[in-house]
Amino acid sequence: MTSPVASPLEETVLIVGVGLIGGSIASAVRARGVARRVIGLGRDQSRLNAAVYRGLLDADFTDPVEAAKSATFVVVCTPVTRIIDDVRALLPHLPKSALVTDAGSTKQRIVAELADLADQQPTFVGSHPIAGSDKQGFEHADANLFLHRLCLITPTVQHSTETVARVERFWQGLGMTTQLMDAAIHDETLARTSHVPHVVAAAMANSIRETDLTFTGTGFRDTTRIAAGDADLWTTILMENTNAVRTSIATVQEQLALFDRAMANGDAKQLRSLLASAKSLRDQLSENVEGPMTNVERD
């Protein structure tokens, strides 16, 4: 579904953490009529004022108790290390029928620590809308950020089909496709496809000398582009998903060792085989096709 919804899905959507993602969700909800009202909860009143002024929010709060009172659907868009606390702070004050979800790029710990809420009211179910840009802040909020993007949703066996359907409809209302995934498998998968590429890009960048910069071309630039990502953000993500990331780093190390050994043995055949295998996989990602994750992933 990429056109606006026929009638609002939710009464009042509460965005916790009105940054790039939270601001874009607010913007998309309004543009697409997904809810009747959009309100925001944050820590910095002047930032909230600016977000309201920009037309993103109908109301703003710095007190979770007040924010929760009228919220029927909550999306927590704060850094992954704060999501659990932010959810717990709202719970006692939310209407019973409220659904709480998040936008965190790691899921396992969040889902595990909030698992008690799966079959309670209000309820919590984890989401990871895979969208973003290399920008930061609600000033860059984009109602179209989620169009055709993929949202992974990570229910447990305790979640009801109604809860899952409700959160899926929300993200679909923003123009996303949705897919259910086990939280642990989510973190392992994203370690391989998103988190470790950052580590690899950074390791590559750190492996040249400053005097080498003149002699770099687009190959180096492409391989290290995402190393320019926000260091605080990525420290947080890597600390949250340490085990899965380390497992995947070990895989990359093994691959590098295969290349190294082929060269040590002067084994052109094996070298070619490794390169051809990589090319074959990479060729499956057409540059011209707008896939569900073709924006820079950004939390």
Next chain:
Amino acid sequence: MTSPVASPLEETVLIVGVGLIGGSIASAVRARGVARRVIGLGRDQSRLNAAVYRGLLDADFTDPVEAAKSATFVVVCTPVTRIIDDVRALLPHLPKSALVTDAGSTKQRIVAELADLADQQPTFVGSHPIAGSDKQGFEHADANLFLHRLCLITPTVQHSTETVARVERFWQGLGMTTQLMDAAIHDETLARTSHVPHVVAAAMANSIRETDLTFTGTGFRDTTRIAAGDADLWTTILMENTNAVRTSIATVQEQLALFDRAMANGDAKQLRSLLASAKSLRDQLSENVEGPMTNVERD
């Protein structure tokens, strides 16, 4: 110098291996009036016919003896494993005043094995014009491929200043900037800035599963883009520059180990430091500045 030369620098330029690079050199020489004539030497008569038909060459040869007779300036643009043999095949038949150079992306072995020609006539001096695209074949020849690009030239102490000046003028005539570099340092530097990024990109691509492809975003795409490079070409380059590439792979592996250890120790501070260091280096490559090597390096 980026405008055409005032008068031809050379009488007859002979291109050996009329592919993307050789074809582009031919095209640039003609467009910019660098020589009076451009002729080509290759192994496939039908391909040479097509290159002539396309207007790239004034004459074509499959016999090095015949090709050499009227050549005053030679650029050998064949794969790096063939360059030495191709140079030797021409030498006895070239005019004494002829200068032979190449376009190979590795230099040490080529320069070492042809070192006897440094102070002889005809002479050989190594070049590496750092330019390219991800295309192949003379059909994609581009007279502008070398504009503002960097050409590394690798003379030995035996080369005369006249020889070096002559080959520099040639590449500058194509619109390149030139820089002299020791051949061994060239290979070590390019290992870090160009060859190992390919290995790293391929290792990253080989580290995900096919079922992961749906969950990749621009981060993975950017980091693995150059893994789509031609497997034969890169096998050749890596085999030629094995020692320097292995040294640089070891550096990348050390960097990955630093990340791994920081995570194992839950050391967010160290993790942030590694990421910030990488960001700091990568930020020095502005995306908006057309540097001397901003095309995909391609040989």
